[in-house]
Amino acid sequence: MGSEGPPAVTIHVTGFKKFHGVSENPTETIVSNLKEYMKKNGMPKGLILGSCTILETAGQGAVAALYQTLQSAISDKDSESSSSKRIIWLHFGVNSGAIRFAIEQQAVNEATFRCPDEMGWKPQKVPIIPADGEISRVRKTSLPVEDMTKTLVKKGYEVISSDDAGRFVCNYVYYHSLRFAEQNGTKSLFVHVPLFLTIDKETQMQFAASLLEVIASLY
Secondary structure, three states: OHHHOOOOEEEEEEEEOOEOOEOOOHHHHHHHHHHHHHHHHOOOOOEEEEEEEEEOOOOHHHHHHHHHHHHHHHHHHHHOOHHHOEEEEEEEEEOOOOOOEEEEOEEEOOEOOOOOOOOOOOOOOEOOOHHHOOOOOEEEOOOOHHHHHHHHHHOOOOEEEEOOOOOOHHHHHHHHHHHHHHHHOOEEEEEEEOOOOOOOHHHHHHHHHHHHHHHHHHO
16 A cells, blocks of 8 residues: 555553453453553554553443543544544453453443442442433444454454453443543444453454554544
8 A cells, every 4th residue: 555555543452450250351451451562462453552551340430540541542633743642442351250352232221230349339230321311222333343353363363253241340341431432523433352262362462453453444
């Protein structure tokens, strides 16, 4: 394509700290090591890896920190040249019972936590954003989940597309992020990963790098 290709895509990434029943969250390891891993293995053309942030595994009590993180990319977007104005938020969360990766198509406006989050909150059938109406309200990502899934399967990964991100903190963060993306002209995606006992760390790092490449190529 030469130098006249589309402007670079900036992908900001988040993972989570430990939580009830998961003393070592693989997403904390993946996201903490991602910049170094990409540097070592080569950044795909047209991709800028932005911030890599580890979020508290909490809903309401961590919303302010989440919005601060999301807002920081918009502030950078306003101050930088137009080449970095295509922004995607990529959120990683763990599903301890999963045997494969899952790319989440949507989030639901419902918080029903099976156990208290790390700040002790355990909502039941509560709307995440009351202004959005009923707990059945759904927000979908505008990224091509099915195309991404097919491409990653061809690369040899065990990955599915999913339309159920649960009702715990992962869904809570994704719903806020999708709403923020719609309001600010960015995009958002959530991916569930298994434990390292199920898919080892090196394979998960490779998957994260491949996912970044696929997102950049399809956006």
